[in-house]
Amino acid sequence: MKRDIIEIRWHGRGGQGAITAAKIVAKATFETGFPGVVMVPTFGTERRGAPVFTSLKLSRERIYDLSPIEYPDIIVVLDHLLLEEGDIIKGLKPGGLIVVNTPRPPQAYSFNGMVVAAADVTHLANKAGLPQGVVNTGIIGAFAKASNLSDMDTLTRVIEEEFRGRKPKENAGSAIETYEHTVIGGLQ
Amino acid sequence: MQIIESGNVAAALGVKLSRAQVIAAYPITPQTPLTEKLSEIIEAGDMTAEYIPVESEHSALAICIAASSAGARSFTATSANGLLYMHEQLHWASGARLPIVMCVVNRGVGAPWTVWNDHQDSMSQRDTGWIQIYANDHQQIIDSVIKAFALAEEVMIPVMVCYDGYLLSHTYMPFDIPEATLTDSFLPPYRPAYCLDPDEPANLNTVTLSDVRTDINGVKAHGYMEIRHLLQQDMLASMDAIERVDSRFKNIFGRGGSPFIESYRSDDARFIAVGIGSLSYHLRDVVDDLRDEGISVGVMSMQLYRPFPYQAVAKALKDCQGVIVFEKALSYGYQGPVCSDIKSALYHYVGPEGSRPFVLNYILGLGGREILTKDLYEGLKLSCTTKPSSPDKPRWIGLKL
Amino acid sequence: MKDDYCRKTSHSKSGPGDAGKTGSWRILRPVIDPAVCIPAKRGTPSCYMCWLYCPDGVISRGIPPEIDYEYCKGCGICAEECPTKAIRMVEESSFIKEDT
Numbered sequence: 149m150k151r152d153i154i155e156i157r158w159h160g161r162g163g164q165g166a167i168t169a170a171k172i173v174a175k176a177t178f179e180t181g182f183p184g185v186v187m188v189p190t191f192g193t194e195r196r197g198a199p200v201f202t203s204l205k206l207s208r209e210r211i212y213d214l215s216p217i218e219y220p221d222i223i224v225v226l227d228h229l230l231l232e233e234g235d236i237i238k239g240l241k242p243g244g245l246i247v248v249n250t251p252r253p254p255q256a257y258s259f260n261g262m263v264v265a266a267a268d269v270t271h272l273a274n275k276a277g278l279p280q281g282v283v284n285t286g287i288i289g290a291f292a293k294a295s296n297l298s299d300m301d302t303l304t305r306v307i308e309e310e311f312r313g314r315k316p317k318e319n320a321g322s323a324i325e326t327y328e329h330t331v332i333g334g335l336q
Numbered sequence: 337m338q339i340i341e342s343g344n345v346a347a348a349l350g351v352k353l354s355r356a357q358v359i360a361a362y363p364i365t366p367q368t369p370l371t372e373k374l375s376e377i378i379e380a381g382d383m384t385a386e387y388i389p390v391e392s393e394h395s396a397l398a399i400c401i402a403a404s405s406a407g408a409r410s411f412t413a414t415s416a417n418g419l420l421y422m423h424e425q426l427h428w429a430s431g432a433r434l435p436i437v438m439c440v441v442n443r444g445v446g447a448p449w450t451v452w453n454d455h456q457d458s459m460s461q462r463d464t465g466w467i468q469i470y471a472n473d474h475q476q477i478i479d480s481v482i483k484a485f486a487l488a489e490e491v492m493i494p495v496m497v498c499y500d501g502y503l504l505s506h507t508y509m510p511f512d513i514p515e516a517t518l519t520d521s522f523l524p525p526y527r528p529a530y531c532l533d534p535d536e537p538a539n540l541n542t543v544t545l546s547d548v549r550t551d552i553n554g555v556k557a558h559g560y561m562e563i564r565h566l567l568q569q570d571m572l573a574s575m576d577a578i579e580r581v582d583s584r585f586k587n588i589f590g591r592g593g594s595p596f597i598e599s600y601r602s603d604d605a606r607f608i609a610v611g612i613g614s615l616s617y618h619l620r621d622v623v624d625d626l627r628d629e630g631i632s633v634g635v636m637s638m639q640l641y642r643p644f645p646y647q648a649v650a651k652a653l654k655d656c657q658g659v660i661v662f663e664k665a666l667s668y669g670y671q672g673p674v675c676s677d678i679k680s681a682l683y684h685y686v687g688p689e690g691s692r693p694f695v696l697n698y699i700l701g702l703g704g705r706e707i708l709t710k711d712l713y714e715g716l717k718l719s720c721t722t723k724p725s726s727p728d729k730p731r732w733i734g735l736k737l
Numbered sequence: 738m739k740d741d742y743c744r745k746t747s748h749s750k751s752g753p754g755d756a757g758k759t760g761s762w763r764i765l766r767p768v769i770d771p772a773v774c775i776p777a778k779r780g781t782p783s784c785y786m787c788w789l790y791c792p793d794g795v796i797s798r799g800i801p802p803e804i805d806y807e808y809c810k811g812c813g814i815c816a817e818e819c820p821t822k823a824i825r826m827v828e829e830s831s832f833i834k835e836d837t
Contacts, residue, residue: 171340171508174340174508175340178338178340178510183510185340185508185509185510186507186508186509187340187507187508187509188503188506188507188508189506189507191452191453191502191503191506191704192451192452192502192704193365193451211509212617212618212620212621213617213618213621213709214503214504214507214614214617214618215618215706215707215708215709216706
């Protein structure tokens with residue numbers, strides 16, 4: 149019922165790292181002006197490969213409501229095939245933003261009245277030196293470009309902290325690479 | 337230092353800062369990440385403690401009982417059926433007056449099996465002689481764990497720090513990690529008045545006669561009932577200790593000040609909603625909306641459930657018109673336990689017109705049933721605007737029969 | 738502090754007299770044979786399994802060990818545990834006959 153919360157729903161597959169991606173964005177946005185940050189993962193048993201989502205809420209004030217997001221402002225999709233599998237854009241507000249990891253251009257998608265930000269994160273992450281299929285840091289770059297909710301300096305620093313000892317430079321590089329190659333379209 | 341982490345990590349960091357010496361736990365959802373984090377911290381050498389893996393929750397608490405009897409600061413954690421499996425040992429720990437601290441990551445109990453949140457697990461252990469503290473957010477989790485050790489060791493009664501499974505255990509939010517130098521001064525090493533001593537063998541809690549008796553030194557020794565009476569007396573007296581510990585913590589860390597209940601927009605409220613844990617914060621949003629509509633309503637959260645802070649509860653509620661208790665637990669065949677306890681606390685307070693506030697009970701969120709803001713809003717609004725009928729029967733929110 | 742705490746729990750020392758003069762409960766009396774008892778035979782403090790196992794702490798670590806019959810309940814654990822079978826359980830009534 150509060151109107152001043154930015155609600156972002158992250159969709160991925162179990163093991164793909166959607167929660168880690170949302171956590172990194174939570175940490176960065178907390179530092180850059182959102183003292184109210186809450187990230188609520190899917191509750192229950194997680195299975196590798198099965199669709200999962202996590203809710204990230206950002207606010208200038210403290211957030212008390214921990215219920216999952218019903219009407220997101222932004223939807224982030226770590227695997228474009230999820231768009232075909234279920235109604236994952238359910239509840240997205242009119243004019244809302246869909247950030248998607250896809251080999252296709254944004255024009256290939258038609259979501260009535262929504263903005264689509266597309267990047268081939270799978271390819272770009274690989275190019276940045278990450279193993280095939282590691283897309284959760286790359287998608288942060290696409291999210292940053294399309295949403296303007298945090299700056300890349302903060303995001304890449306938080307990525308490097310989070311991935312200390314686990315290819316921090318490559319993970320940050322993947323986000324930068326994706327940031328530069330994200331194409332924003334849609335809004336028909 | 338502010339960090340963004342899960343509630344389970346907040347609890348683990350609290351245990352680390354408390355310098356627990358023996359940790360014995362059996363993993364159970366949604367407690368698992370807490371004990372995993374502790375074993376990681378110990379394995380990495382960031383904490384000096386014995387981490388004892390066990391084959392059951394019963395053994396976990398048995399080990400804490402033994403370790404605490406030997407004078408070690410002991411910690412365990414569990415959820416749901418794991419807590420129920422400890423039941424016998426819970427009574428033992430409190431009867432033996434051991435200052436064990438346990439996190440209960442609240443989850444519904446089977447059957448049918450569930451892994452999701454409600455409060456049936458810890459509520460059903462209300463009468464085991466443990467102090468029960470409930471946290472509403474991650475800051476309260478980490479702070480309560482540290483305070484719990486100080487409290488337990490002052491009153492020699494074990495303490496449960498309860499927090500919502502998933503809703504708090506698995507969500508991420510910012511919280512402050514207290515400075516270790518400050519927590520060390522707040523909570524010095526545990527120096528028990530008595531602990532097991534090989535040079536001075538003794539029998540502890542063996543068969544204790546119904547009546548008092550003369551011991552081998554010719555001194556009158558307590559019977560079972562005297563020992564139980566002292567537990568009750570000390571449990572009630574622990575409310576003073578809880579206030580002292582809380583204010584000492586506040587002086588150092590600047591947080592706290594409401595160890596019994598936490599009130600929100602309640603000073604002038606005609607109606608007060610009552611909740612425990614994250615639900616009480618969720619209700620704040622609803623109260624804000626209802627206030628915008630001109631309905632005079634506030635929220636009270638129960639921070640402490642045992643000992644029951646009956647005076648603070650009565651003081652906060654006796655002058656309002658209606659109390660609406662939202663509960664995630666049920667005493668089957670009657671109503672929610674918190675509702676009954678609140679009514680009991682209000683019994684002696686009769687208003688000028690011979691009236692007391694009405695007390696209504698809502699049952700919701702059992703086994704993780706999603707609690708929708710609009711359902712809370714409608715339930716609370718209805719209770720504030722219409723005369724209640726059959727108030728002793730709890731109403732259910734979110735039921736889809 | 739320590740005594741205060743101990744009195745909040747059921748805390749006791751093992752020793753004779755916790756349940757009064759329990760010697761009257763006895764039906765069988767343990768009698769030590771010094772010819773077989775290890776410390777008695779060796780003349781050195783040794784063995785003392787009877788002392789260790791006595792649940793009422795009524796056996797001394799002397800040479801030979803002595804049993805306090807004011808408190809011994811006659812449970813027979815000492816006789817059971819004695820490695821050399823030096824302790825015999827004797828009908829209490831036979832002593833009464835002797836005494837009268």
